Amino acid sequence: MKTNVLNQENTSQKSDAKTLWLAIRRIFRLSKPYRLKFYVATVLAVASSAVGLSVPLGLKALLDSVFQSADADLLNLIALILFGLFVGQAFLSFGSTYWLEWVGERVVTDLRKRLYEHLQRLGFRYFSDKRLGEITSRLTNDVGSVRTALTNALPQTITVTFSLLGSIALMIMLNWRLSLIVFLTVPVVTLLTRYFGGKIRKLSRDIQDDLADSTAVAEDALGAIRIVKAFAREVYEVGRYTESVENLFQTSRKKILLTSLFWSGISVMFMTTLVIIFWYGGLEVLAGRLTTGDLVAFIFYAFSISRSISQMSRLYTDINSAVGASDRIFELLDEIPEIQDSSDAIAIDQIEGRVEFRKVWFAYEKERPVLKDISLDILAGETVAVVGPSGAGKTTLINLIPRFFDPQKGNILIDGNDIRHIKKKSLREHIAIVPQDVHLFGTSIKENIRYGKLDAADDEIRRAAADANALEFIEQIPQGLDAKVGEKGVKLSGGQRQRLAIARALLKDPGILLLDEATSSLDSESEAQVQEALERLMQNRTTFIIAHRLSTVQHSDRIIVIEQGEIVQQGSHSELLTKGGLYKQLYEMQFREENVAR
Known part of the structure; x- marks a missing residue:
């Protein structure tokens, strides 16, 4: 029995991971017309991360070579190089940020136009089943989630992964024993991320649904403001809207609680790891197996790994949030227009106006015909x-x-x-x-x-x-x-x-x-x-x-x-x-x- 439960959980996790990956791919495909700019921005971001990885090595050289040899000229040279690296990193970061934001805004604009065009093609049945506020929410609130995924989550996943792998490689090169301490935390963080990520994704979808409900309630009342005032129902409508936004708050509160627990746990774990590194690294320096420069560089890389894993965890939850909201967008885009032109449909320039009904039956719902044999x-x-x-x-x-x-x-x-x-x-x-x-x-x-x-x-x-x-x-x-x-x-x-x-x-x-x-x-x-x-x-x-x-x-x-x-x-x-x-x-x-x- 226990084995069956475990198998079901594993299958569910694999299914969730597959669904997440498919959703990410679909979001990424939205940027296809601007893929070159997206790649340039990502390359600039990776280059900026590469510059950042070289800084601890410069500090190591500063501590080990300059202070031990008391060479002022070398100190000036390394300081100048470090300054140049920081300036270069700033330029790279500017280029990356600008183009990513540009692509994000462009994709959101195109997506809004595409959604609106698709809405215009849908038939009356769709609009009779959906509230206007819910449709409006998809055009406004949900579209922003795609921008978050494209401009933040996806590019940062690449740069953070590069920074993480680079830091690990340089850390192992400096001292493999200290590296083991960091590696022990990775499996725990991965499991926590997968567990919390799925729950956060579901709550994000619920939040978008609640937001759409509150928008619909507001539009219903404001669109019929004459009736509201005629029946003196202002207090009643305020109560309806209050209830809907309170539901939104309660769902948001659950997401905030889960997110806060997740980040607090990750933070405690990494801070503990850094304390252990500092303690054990100090022993290595005292034993002569590690220089002061090595320890400082190692601590910097440990911070970099800690930050990278934290960012990856945050990005994972952000992607889950974005995917949860974008599900509603793709659900709308996947809606097939009920009334479509046939492949042999013709255009007519003018009509005389003769209209024939031949044995017409129609029903809005099955088993309940509205028109019979007309x-x-x-x-x-x-x-x-x-x-x-x-x-x-x-x-x-x-x-x-x-x-x-x-x-x-x-x-x-x-x-x-x-x-x-x-x-x-x-x-x-x-x-x-x-x-x-x-x-x-x-x-x-x-x-x-x-x-x-x-x-x-x-x-x-x-x-x-x-x-x-x-x-x-x-x-x-x-x-x-x-x-x-x-x-x-x-x-x-x-x-x-x-x-x-x-x-x-x-x-x-x-x-x-x-x-x-x-x-x-x-x-x-x-x-x-x-x-x-x-x-x-x-x-x-x-x-x-x-x-x-x-x-x-x-x-x-x-x-x-x-x-x-x-x-x-x-x-x-x-x-x-x-x-x-x-x-x-x-x-x-x-x-x-x-x-x-x-």
Whole structure:
């Protein structure tokens, strides 16, 4: 039984070591475009260490030759040489530090761009499963760990190893008996480093996770500050954030405790070793088997070995910390985009707008289909309203058209082409969405409208704003089109935000338009202005309208009624009222509610 436990521990240690090595290699590969600068910096660092190794030999010569022979000229020469060595070491150290820091910052910049580009390629499902704060934490906090590994841990491991081996070789050359005292401590330090390193790595990963959680909590609350204040939940949100940062503190405290225990143990061990060396070396000098210069040089090399092993131990824990954090980065980079272009995907220059659903099934989770066997044939230029109870699958249906998700069964065609065989970017260039909750970027009104067509001229933007019934209120704002809208458009009303979204869609000039409850949250006056703008936008375009208020879809060419993911009715407003069924029930219920409200 005991043997099995030992075998399991050995296997686990080998596995951890292999995983660590693979992670280090992957971090190092990030520096490939700047490998020459990295190598130059490392060579300069090794050269600086080599200069440092020669200093104790100079001190030995100073003590043994100069003081014994009382040669002042030799003293001046050795002092001058030592000064030159120190100056040379400073220059080498400067070059090494500069280029390593340069490579580190360059790699971090490239990595942030690569991560952000990868995030843009990921599908909606990934973002629905992850909190924004956690994603932001990976872009900011976790990326710094890679810089630590590249600029500190990896290069210093090389230079410290060189310094350690050099010191050992010179120490053995000076006195092999004293060297044995130092060597006895190495196995103990190695075992301690491996034991503590694995635990520190795990805690480092936990710290990054806790940091991401606290960032997510803060972003949740600050992003909904209006709701927080409206419900007087400031104290509650402070409590939530306090709890999350306290969890972070407790995890950090465990790491600090382990690290402190580790370094204290290493320090005591090496200080004891140095005392023994000093004592035993003094006996050797008294016995005539060692000169004073040899002992001083030996003590310097012992200090160098002590420092090198301590640094290697620290570097090992630093690398484990960096790897623990970088795991989260590579986990994100390894995330495969759910929606990808097929190898035979084509680009389309223009579309007529015919949309077909052929026996489409879709589920967010297995065994729980949201859409069931949907078949539709929408003609180019047709206006189709999709209505039904909440949770029926209306928004999911239109989200399949721009391939935000792919159905598990069935096909969706545009102008006879399966959308899986159309390049995503090309497909989405011909589709515009005006949602219920409009998102505006925290830039100017002009830049938010221009998002529909990035190379649009100012005249085009003004025309789109006018057609969206937005130009009048824009011109009443002091800075006009250049006015900042605030975070998520907080400086504008709901109706104003909707009209900017319509202007953005008009500027894009899409072949297919998706309107998702675009007027449901507006007052009567704003709704009238927005509805008028929408009618302009809908002209000569295939339009899908999701609407809760059935009074806004009565003039649609066709109304699709969905219940529990299935099409239960379709036809014009008058036809559906004549047939009876779910649509008539929904219409009459709303009609009664509106009369009561009046």
